[in-house]
Amino acid sequence: MAKTFHLEIIATDRIFFSGEVEHLVITAIDGLLGIMAGHEPLVTCLPTGELKYLVDGEWKYAAISEGFIQVMPDSSIILADTCELPEEIDIKRAQEAKERAEELLRQKQSIREYYETQAALNRAMNRLKVSQKHFK
Amino acid sequence: MPNMREIRERIGSIQQILKITNAMYLMSSSKLKKARASLECTEPYFYKLQSTIESVLEHTPHTRQLYFDRREDIPENKRKKGYIVITGDKGLCGSYNHNVLKYTEQKLKEAADIDNCYLFVMGQVGRMFFQRRIQNDKKGYVDGEFLYTTQNPTLYRASEIAESVLAKFEKRELDEVCVIYTDMVNSSLQEPRTLRLLPFERKHFGKAADGTMKKLPKASFMPSPEEVMNYLIPQYAKGIIYGAMVEAFCCEQQARMTAMDAATNSAKDMIKDLSLMYNRARQAAITQEITEVCGGAASINQE
Numbered sequence: 001m002a003k004t005f006h007l008e009i010i011a012t013d014r015i016f017f018s019g020e021v022e023h024l025v026i027t028a029i030d031g032l033l034g035i036m037a038g039h040e041p042l043v044t045c046l047p048t049g050e051l052k053y054l055v056d057g058e059w060k061y062a063a064i065s066e067g068f069i070q071v072m073p074d075s076s077i078i079l080a081d082t083c084e085l086p087e088e089i090d091i092k093r094a095q096e097a098k099e100r101a102e103e104l105l106r107q108k109q110s111i112r113e114y115y116e117t118q119a120a121l122n123r124a125m126n127r128l129k130v131s132q133k134h135f136k
Numbered sequence: 137m138p139n140m141r142e143i144r145e146r147i148g149s150i151q152q153i154l155k156i157t158n159a160m161y162l163m164s165s166s167k168l169k170k171a172r173a174s175l176e177c178t179e180p181y182f183y184k185l186q187s188t189i190e191s192v193l194e195h196t197p198h199t200r201q202l203y204f205d206r207r208e209d210i211p212e213n214k215r216k217k218g219y220i221v222i223t224g225d226k227g228l229c230g231s232y233n234h235n236v237l238k239y240t241e242q243k244l245k246e247a248a249d250i251d252n253c254y255l256f257v258m259g260q261v262g263r264m265f266f267q268r269r270i271q272n273d274k275k276g277y278v279d280g281e282f283l284y285t286t287q288n289p290t291l292y293r294a295s296e297i298a299e300s301v302l303a304k305f306e307k308r309e310l311d312e313v314c315v316i317y318t319d320m321v322n323s324s325l326q327e328p329r330t331l332r333l334l335p336f337e338r339k340h341f342g343k344a345a346d347g348t349m350k351k352l353p354k355a356s357f358m359p360s361p362e363e364v365m366n367y368l369i370p371q372y373a374k375g376i377i378y379g380a381m382v383e384a385f386c387c388e389q390q391a392r393m394t395a396m397d398a399a400t401n402s403a404k405d406m407i408k409d410l411s412l413m414y415n416r417a418r419q420a421a422i423t424q425e426i427t428e429v430c431g432g433a434a435s436i437n438q439e
Binding site for chain 1: 191291357359374
């Protein structure tokens with residue numbers, strides 16, 4: 001078995017994951033980033049996206065929205081607004097949120113409202129994507 | 137000796153109040169259960185966020201970042217201070233609102249110039265209080281557009297608040313921002329607390345629950361420290377405000393539950409006392425009637 005490091009994923013509403021993992025792949029603001037044990041200290045931000053981690057030779061997937069990661073050689077911490085497993089995602093709710101956001105985008109909005117709606121749309125589409133990809 | 141009718145009416149009205157306080161007690165205890173659960177879920181995030189940011193900041197190279205700008209060129213009495221005050225939406229929760237309002241007043245007094253204090257009050261009780269106060273002596277400033285409820289805190293609301301405050305900071309409408317909220321020390325002790333939000337300072341972070349952060353000599357930031365900080369700080373502000381909201385909401389329910397429980401108990405005591413008094417009054421009336429009848433009979437017999 002490969003060398004492992006301690007990973008903690010903490011969302012605002014729960015401790016999503018805490019344990020030893022072999023490999024972690026995240027979507028950072030400038031692209032995909034793979035992290036293994038012994039990685040150099042690093043801080044970066046995570047926009048809404050997908051992440052996966054390797055536990056006991058099995059890849060686990062999750063949908064994450066807005067957060068940041070602190071990487072240290074033997075441990076990593078991810079703090080995020082929300083984090084969900086593909087099977088936990090409420091597809092109907094995400095679909096509704098997506099439609100609502102699309103509807104709002106067609107209307108005239110202030111720049112701030114526009115960004116907020118875009119972020120909401122982003123979250124909804126990310127949820128749909130992750131659940132469609134990994135949970136059938 | 138008050139008469140029987142008066143006592144009976146009083147018992148009736150106390151019973152009505154008892155029903156209300158008891159219902160409120162039950163309601164707040166079920167709400168408290170919910171708030172507790174969400175507090176327990178959020179607390180790890182709240183503390184971890186503080187400790188992680190603290191350790192991140194230790195390794196952040198000195199950047200000319202907007203949110204770190206302490207604006208030392210502005211003299212102390214010209215600094216515009218913003219306070220986000222979290223109070224309840226309703227009264228009848230013991231000293232909860234009173235404590236946080238008194239604490240805020242004290243903070244305002246400590247401030248060099250009260251005219252440069254800007255209050256962002258969450259919750260009806262606090263808003264009414266400060267608006268009235270400011271109408272009277274025309275000092276300080278309450279943001280009238282800052283209308284947020286404290287019921288059932290959501291992340292969305294927290295992010296809206298964070299954004300509006302950060303925007304004000306960027307536009308130099310505010311030079312310092314603090315959050316005043318009630319912290320749940322344990323279920324019987326609650327304390328108002330201040331949390332410094334902006335500008336960022338390395339020493340101003342609260343203690344972590346575990347306090348065991350590993351030191352790392354230097355961390356790299358991707359893509360750049362400025363970029364990461366631009367993203368991280370709104371995130372941090374949002375997290376802190378959300379945490380404070382959850383904490384305060386839980387305290388409010390706890391305070392209301394305790395207050396209503398005490399009210400119910402004292403109403404029960406009062407009813408007990410009053411019914412004793414009522415029985416005495418009734419007995420006295422009966423005794424008096426018997427005495428009168430006997431007296432009347434005796435005088436008839438004498439004739």
